[in-house]
Amino acid sequence: MAAAGPSVFLLMVNGQVESAQFPEYDDLYCKYCFVYGQDWAPTAGLEEGISQITSKSQDARRALVWNFPIDVTFKSTNPYGWPQIVLSVYGPDVFGNDVVRGYGAVHVPLSPGRHKKTIPMFVPESTSKLQKFTSWFMGRRPEYTDPKVVAQGEGREGGNTEAAISKAAWIYLPAWLTLSFCPQ
């Protein structure tokens, strides 16, 4: 801790996006980014990343393995707004358009050491059957304006009937993504 500068604490995140289970899809890639509070700032490493495209393994697990490394260091003055990693998985649909296959978010582990997190993935649901069809047909699935909204609570509360983005608008997929955080 430098005497001159303001005191901060550092959070070093090492890990990797290991694998995913998407029973219905193949050839997916994954993006990650971090969402953190106002008192946080990245100091080193990559805050965002986009992985390679991976195909399903040929064994019985049928896992999509990326093993895509994450390495970022944050500094902060306040545990409030602890970083969350937001993962979004994309892949081609029948027509070859890249569409989103799943969103997920998880807090960076609060304790040091090795952690393995498995995140359920979800996508926003079309608001009507017709839209579901057209979105499938046009290759434009509903997606978030910004993947970071999955890590933010705003707008999801049920108080305002019009504005509520209720859970009904999401579908949880039978898909999981495994993420591990490991110290160096």
Added chain:
Amino acid sequence: MKSKEEKVKIITKEFVGEGEDAEEERQKKPSKVPRPKRKKQLPAAGCEEMVSENSPVDDQQEPVQEASDTRLLGVTSRRGPRSLPPIPSASRTGFAEFSMRERMREKLQAARSKAESALLQDIPTPRPRRLRSPTEKESETEFGTELAREVQRTQQEHDSQGYSRVKFHDSVRKIKSKPPVPPGFPSAEEAYNFFTFNFDPEPEESEEKPKAKNRHGANQEEKEGEEEEPPVQEGVSKTGEEEWLDGKEAEDLLLGLDHAAEDFVAVRPAEYESVHVRLQKEKELLFVPSRRTVPTYKKLPENVQPRYLEDEGLYIGARPEVPRINQNIMENRLLTQEPGRRWFGDDGRILALPNPIKPVPSRPPTWTREQDVKAELETQYKKAVKYIHRSQHLIGSGDSPGNFQLDIDISGLIFTHHPCFSREHVLAAKLAQLYDQYLARRQRNKAKFLTDKLHALRNAVQVGLNPAKTPKTLETTPKTINEYKSEIRQTRKLRDAEEEKDRTLLKTIIKVWKEMKSLREFQRFTNTPLKLVLRKEKVDQKADEEAYEAEIQAEINELLEEHTEEYEQKMEVYRVTQQQWKAWKKAQRAKKKKKKQEVEEHSANEEREQPGPGEEPEKPAPPEPVDRAVIEQQVREKAAQSRRRPGEPTLIPELSLAGSVTPNDQCPRVEVMRREDVKRRSLFLKVTFNNKEVSRTESRPLGADFRVHFGQIFNLQIFNWPESLTLQIYETAGHSGTTLLAEVFLPIPETTVVSGRAPIEEVEFSSNQHVTLDHEGVGSGVPFSFEADGSNQLILMTSGKVSNSVAWAIGENGIPLIPPLSQQNIGFRSALKRADAISSIGTSGLTDMKKLAKWAAESKLDPNDPSNGPLMQLISVATSGESYIPGFFRLEQLQQEFNFVSDEELNRSKRFRLLLLRSQEVPEFRHYKQIPLYDREIMERVFQDYEKRLRDRNVIETKDHIDTHRATVAKCLQQVRESVINRFLIAKHHFLLSDLIVEEEVPNISILGLSLFKLAEQKRPLRPRRKGRKKVTAQNLSDGDIKLLVNIIRAYDIPVRKPTASKFHQTSRSSRTFAEKHAASPTTHSPAHSADYPLGQVSVRPFVEVSFQRTICHTTTAEGPNPSWNEELELPFRAPNGDYSTTSLQSVKDDVFINIFDEVLYDVLEDDRERGSGIHTRIERHWLGCVKIPFSTIYFQARIDGTFKIDIPPVLLGYSKEQSVMMERGFDSVRSLSEGSYITLFITLEPQLVPGESVREKFDSQEDEKLLQATEKFRAECTLKFPTRQCLTTVVDISGKTVFVTRYLKPLNPPQELLNAYPNNPQATAELVARYVSLIPFLPDTVSFAGVCDLWSTSDQFLDLLAGDEEEHAVLLCNYFLSMGKKAWLVTGNAIPEGPTAYVLTQEQSHYLIWNPCSGHFYGQFDTFCPLKSVSCLIGPDNFSGFPLHMPYSEMKPLIEAVYSTGVHNIDAPNVEFALAVYVHPYPKNVLSVWIYVASLIRNR
């Protein structure tokens, strides 16, 4: 120790420098000696200089001596480093040593080879290796610490010369410890001589030889003799040496040579620290707390006994479980820390809060995906679980849930009163009741019991009084006798009462029976079979009389005694009072005498002094003496009343049902009716268990004797502990339905009561129903009488008895189906933590304090447990009787415990305050990042601005503004803005689905059609259209992401230069009239100018400069008055404070200035001589005009595409319009119709930003609800028909209320000055008014109120504020026009630069005019753009390009910004001068017109 260690380290470092050479040396040594000898090295530290500087011979001597006293030196060396002599530099040692070493090596090798070759013929393994290990061990034991060794290690290299010697010496020592030298060996002396003749300087080496031989030659003694010689020869003649060397030796030699080759490579062993050493180091550096239990006395202050709060009755919660070992470690650690003891409580344990861990997790289980995916996706079948109602009452929760059974036997029902009772029945019931009573009394026979007791007592007293008779009687003291006597008295009284009751009862029975008999006779029929028989029992007359008399006598005696006692007591009292009275009397008499004497003098006081009549003690009357005769009389009277007379036969009543009931046909009609009625009635019972009906009996008819027999047993299978068991009695009268007569609560049986053993019990019930019947039945709840005259009325209620029995059933195996006892009582106690008071004593029990207290005592509640606190308090209050009930209750009584700091401290914390303010989104802190971690790092000044603003809220700051009015307005606006912003902040957090999720819209037919059409369209059209781009939400943007794209396409009609000598020209715009405008005729004077400019000559070289946020970009220079640039300029956009949120973007007030300049080249060459060699020109740019577009417009419009009129200053010296050219060409005639210059622009933002949504909030309104609904409906219809049109019905006024837009429009008189200006020209007046309105500063709502909420202020407010946007301007203008008698409307719509805006439409005689209220321009109905500028003109001095700026005055800043944008100051000509002239023209109501003239003057020669 530490300081020493450090020094040692320093020194070792210095040694290392020197040691490198030495190390090289070591490498040269044969690998047989991988590690140097330590003992030798120590001295070397002391004699280093000698090593390097002294002759080798001397040097060699030294170690020899030292070797003997190693131990001593080892000690000194440890202390030594402090007094070490200066260390010689490496270079110094290097050279001297080198040569010396070389020589030494040679010698050594030679010697060794000789010695070894001699020895090792029979020694297969290398010797020193074996020898070394013991030495090392020794050294370790000797020096112990690593420090010393380290020193040694570095030092060891310096005396490498002595290695061989050392080695040999060591081996000698080793050998010495071996078995003694075998006989027949050469003596040490011989050997010495043998070796030393060759090697003078190393006498010790020779020693080694024989020793070695001794050692190895144990089994080859015979050889020794012969072999002694050859080595000698060897030593002399080296030629034969090689022959004897075996392979091993050769290798050794080779190795030695090889190392010599590696002299320059420093190979060091890897630094290794042994585990021991490391541990030792760690032991010094690290503190490892012991795991042993710390004795309690260590943890407490001295001489303090541990104190256990729990024993003192204080509540201590359960401590969290921590393994003992961890506790010990922690305690040990704390003890070594300085203030460690404060961590220990009085009981010597570490302070701990109660265990906060809940037994049940409150977090939902997380998904762990260990098993296969399919396993989780699989549907699991789970059997439906029966919902158990009120689980706390559940019996056997946790245990095997058994079914328990309760048997309810309902045998029958008897009415003690029923509405259908006849009078006889009433009496019969009464009789039966009395008889029952009688029977019960007789069974108990209390009177007899008491009589016996009395006798016994009397006997006892008699015995007591005559001790002579029974001398053996134990202490019959007078006291006992007195007690007996008093008991006798009591018993006698009781007996008398009982006897009296018996007698009365008997009398009553007889009386009722008589009544009944008389009734039967009266009504001439019998209803009941009741019959009373009185049996007489004869008694012995004489004995009876005697007993009676004796009894009376005894009683008299006793009473007499009593009375005598009483009399004596009274006499005593009398005597005392008598004396007092006498004394008083005497005193009184004396007083009276006195008074008589003083009566004259003290007549006044007399009355006061005289005691009142009440004070005079009465003269006590002596008590009357006891008269025996009187007492006797009393006793006899009483006895006669209450007792059977002597000789009178004892009467025993017997009630039987032997009587016969009169048959129906002999009865009167009313009685028959009654009997019929009774027959019609039937009854049934419902059994309710815990307030739920579980079963009901059959309906049975009511018997004539008002008995119903059920005889049914109900088996209730239960699993809940019964709370209540009720029988409901229902009566059915014919077909008129059932009525609930009464409810009977049955007691829940004891656990010992099982079926078969349960006695039949009778439970009484009664009903309060009122029944009146029209026959003999007396009814219920209504008065009736037995008397003929109706007197002596009786009111009887329906009542009766249910005979039933409730018992627990017995199961198949003979076990009663009762919930186990433990679950009933103890069960609740043990399961206390779960069960609460309500479950065990029922809700009703809670109000019963005694019950509650009992329960608390039984359940052994911990009175000190805080969770039981309120209950305990309640109980203590209730039982003690002091009912203090606080007038409040606490919602979060535990809050205090969780406060880790006090509120004051929390408020004092700067960090907390900062966090709080940020979370409240206070503007100053909304985007504060990285709030410092510590309070001390937060600067005071962070809050200064905020505090200042709070302070200044009501103080009007005049410093920043020129006049106070503006300041007030600004302040007012600020406040309105703040309140509105606060409202919007709330709305900002509401998101629509579309805010978060991008979803394609469902295509409708038109879009589908369009897209189909698109397929057919050209891939690369000749005239491409601009396509919409994807919009970006402003969340994830940062500086530099947004760019402003300005595409400047072309301009029309740019003013052209006039020849410098042109005559002074004044525009004649002011003289233009309205009529002229609409004639749309070309200006008349243009042909005159055309002559001045020959065609083809470059008249103007315009270029465009775009400035935005003080960033300037410009196009290339084009030529001619109608230039075409078609260039795209890119300007970066920075949001204020780097905040790219929608709100922040909306409040950007910056404008985009598009300035058009004329580039003029001047030849500045002053000296003509240089003209040949170079051209010096000065580029001047002359401002021609500008277009100003606010950023907010761009932001909300997303793109601006169109042709704009250039705002050309009214006076543009040296320039004129080139209209003639246009005319002649006949090109674009429409455009030529208008005045002014135009520029075609396309402006957009890259990436396109999503403009903020308008606030979806309904403001309340004071308008009529019906009208509002009507407008809403109208609006909805309009929107449906014309979705693109903006239909405005209601607007939000400045106080945030919805009002109709029509409320704003009302004729309003314009200022009189304006009307007076052109008294007879209405057109001019209109223009003037428009101009006046346009001069009021423009301030868009979107800027003042972030978030698109159009606030409409009234004209009044508008004029007061002197700021507003299009609506306000339009409203004001419209109002003025209305008052001027014009037909005017407010027009809302879209305009090119402004976007949605408001204009004013007026109707003239034949046409309509559209007025732009913000600029004061008006346009004809059919005129596309025909603006008329109503500006006055001022003439400046000669010969300068300058230009006037004209704008409505509001604040200084926009003015400065406007001036800046012209870039006049960007002139670097040496002799430039600036001129500035400002003219402010006042209009009514503080509306000002400002004219600024900026000129740059360049002297023309």
